[in-house]
Amino acid sequence: MSGEIATSAWSSQQEAAALAAPSPAEKRRAFDWRMLLGLLLPVAVALLWEAAVRFGLAQGRLVPPPSRIAATLWALAETGELWTHVWATLWRIAAGFALGAVAGIVFGALSGASGTVRRVLDPTLQALRAIPSIAWVPLFILWLGIFEASKVALIAVGVFFPVYLGIAGAILSVDRKLVEVGHVFRLSRVKLAKRILLPAVLPEAVIALRSGLGLGFMFVVAAEFMGASEGLGYLLVDGQQMGKPDQILAAIIAFALLGKIADSLLVLLTKPLVRWQDTVRERL
Amino acid sequence: MLQLEHLSKTYADGTRALSDINLSVREGEIVSLIGGSGCGKTTLLRLIAGLDRASGGAIRLDGEALSGPHPSVGIVFQEPRLLPWLTVSENIAFGLDHLSATERKSRVRHALEKIGLSEHAERWPRDLSGGQQQRVAIARAFVTNPKVLLLDEPFSALDAFTRASLHEHLLGLWEETRPTVVLVTHDVQEAVTLADRAIVMQPKPGRIFDELPLTLARPRDKTGLAFESSVRRVLTALDHSLNTSRQQPQRERDRQAAALWW
Numbered sequence A: 001m002s003g004e005i006a007t008s009a010w011s012s013q014q015e016a017a018a019l020a021a022p023s024p025a026e027k028r029r030a031f032d033w034r035m036l037l038g039l040l041l042p043v044a045v046a047l048l049w050e051a052a053v054r055f056g057l058a059q060g061r062l063v064p065p066p067s068r069i070a071a072t073l074w075a076l077a078e079t080g081e082l083w084t085h086v087w088a089t090l091w092r093i094a095a096g097f098a099l100g101a102v103a104g105i106v107f108g109a110l111s112g113a114s115g116t117v118r119r120v121l122d123p124t125l126q127a128l129r130a131i132p133s134i135a136w137v138p139l140f141i142l143w144l145g146i147f148e149a150s151k152v153a154l155i156a157v158g159v160f161f162p163v164y165l166g167i168a169g170a171i172l173s174v175d176r177k178l179v180e181v182g183h184v185f186r187l188s189r190v191k192l193a194k195r196i197l198l199p200a201v202l203p204e205a206v207i208a209l210r211s212g213l214g215l216g217f218m219f220v221v222a223a224e225f226m227g228a229s230e231g232l233g234y235l236l237v238d239g240q241q242m243g244k245p246d247q248i249l250a251a252i253i254a255f256a257l258l259g260k261i262a263d264s265l266l267v268l269l270t271k272p273l274v275r276w277q278d279t280v281r282e283r284l
Numbered sequence B: 001m002l003q004l005e006h007l008s009k010t011y012a013d014g015t016r017a018l019s020d021i022n023l024s025v026r027e028g029e030i031v032s033l034i035g036g037s038g039c040g041k042t043t044l045l046r047l048i049a050g051l052d053r054a055s056g057g058a059i060r061l062d063g064e065a066l067s068g069p070h071p072s073v074g075i076v077f078q079e080p081r082l083l084p085w086l087t088v089s090e091n092i093a094f095g096l097d098h099l100s101a102t103e104r105k106s107r108v109r110h111a112l113e114k115i116g117l118s119e120h121a122e123r124w125p126r127d128l129s130g131g132q133q134q135r136v137a138i139a140r141a142f143v144t145n146p147k148v149l150l151l152d153e154p155f156s157a158l159d160a161f162t163r164a165s166l167h168e169h170l171l172g173l174w175e176e177t178r179p180t181v182v183l184v185t186h187d188v189q190e191a192v193t194l195a196d197r198a199i200v201m202q203p204k205p206g207r208i209f210d211e212l213p214l215t216l217a218r219p220r221d222k223t224g225l226a227f228e229s230s231v232r233r234v235l236t237a238l239d240h241s242l243n244t245s246r247q248q249p250q251r252e253r254d255r256q257a258a259a260l261w262w
Helices: A002-020 A028-035 A037-054 A066-078 A081-113 A115-130 A133-144 A148-172 A176-184 A189-225 A232-241 A245-273 B041-049 B088-095 B101-114 B130-142 B160-177 B188-194 B225-243 B250-261
Strands: B002-010 B016-025 B030-034 B056-061 B073-076 B148-152 B180-185 B197-202 B207-213
Touching: A028 A037, A037 A066, A066 A081, A066 A245, A081 A115, A081 A148, A081 A189, A081 A232, A081 A245, A115 A148, A133 A148, A133 A189, A148 A189, A176 A189, A189 A232, A189 A245, A232 A245, B002 B041, B016 B041, B016 B207, B030 B041, B030 B188, B041 B073, B041 B148, B041 B180, B073 B130, B088 B101, B088 B130, B101 B130, B101 B160, B130 B160, B160 B188, B180 B188, B188 B225, B197 B225, B207 B225
Parallel strands: B030 B180, B030 B197, B073 B148, B148 B180
Antiparallel strands: B002 B016, B002 B056, B197 B207
């Protein structure tokens, strides 16, 4: 519960920053005001909890008040410890996401484009997908050691499957009618892929990458739980072992912020590719 | 000249969509295929476009047998089928990849003027109305200067006003290069407005029931008596094709009557 309180207290600052950004249309401003309504409940709960601890109505030992979480986060940031952990985690996610996403895109594209490849490849991949990814951990540690390689491999496996499924599914669901337009203009297979299939699958590909990235964040925690000396996941385990709930919540907040920023960055980077879409625009 | 010889199409499930279609369309002629649903009009068009394969018979364009999509054959579908990630002008230029950039630009600009959408050149298809989108689709087919243009009920989803204005746009474009046009429609008015000849088709299996020449002068006066009587003639033929599908076609009966008289 308190995790939620703290998260929202922080995301309120983030939202405020987003609001401060120049809005292109004057009309949007009215909408932005209503977005603030979402902050009402969590901020109120956070303030209530803060007050309850201040006035001695609650101890706040296991559920620290927002001010103490902020102070912990601040202290971690000041000593530079936080950045070491953040960079360790981000590096692992970036490496794992890159590997998993590239493999997912390649295999997904092959499987979506060719029926033969799909019949050969897909059943095996689906069977592998049914294995909980965490189950690979012991094997990866035996194969790749207890350091970075096994962690990156686990994250890559986690990212691979949603990306593979998303890309293959997107290619299979491309509108036959648009493909026919390509046939009418006698596009070669390569040109058909470049001029019709690729742009048609981009929106779904972006969604696949986003869910892959989300799983990447999930698996980085799992990877760091299994023995790491740095990283936000380590901070979580350390907080548990040392009995420091404020440190755990600080790490959780850091995860929330990093995850949101990474996702927004991905959306921002891919936005030019899908701006033609005729859908509800803001799907964040 | 576009020639269809003993063309037939049987689907994998045994449905006979078309049987023994024989038709020749002169260069620059506008022919309208008309008939009830399920009489194979669209199938016939897809065969000519090369999107489906005939089960038997041949399609020839100026003597050359067509097997698959051909650069001289363009098609406009029932839906605009614009590529949503390309702007209006990019959509029109879609089939002009082989041309130089300047030639491409001038053709697109000219087509945009012709269909009256110059100011929308850089917009996305999603920003256009249904009628405007269909105009872009027609322009996309015309800019490649096809010898044969196939139209598959391209106006059926539009309201009467939009349809009438699209008829004018279509004829305006047609005047320039005078391609052979095969128009599938279920709208008799539309057939009489546009076509030089109406081919009435009959279902199960799809076949040609009757041919009616429409020799009205262009531009056609839709309120005139000649127009009215042409519409009535096509309607009568259509009626016969639908109600008396087991009876023999009109011409066959005439021939038998003539034989009896002799």
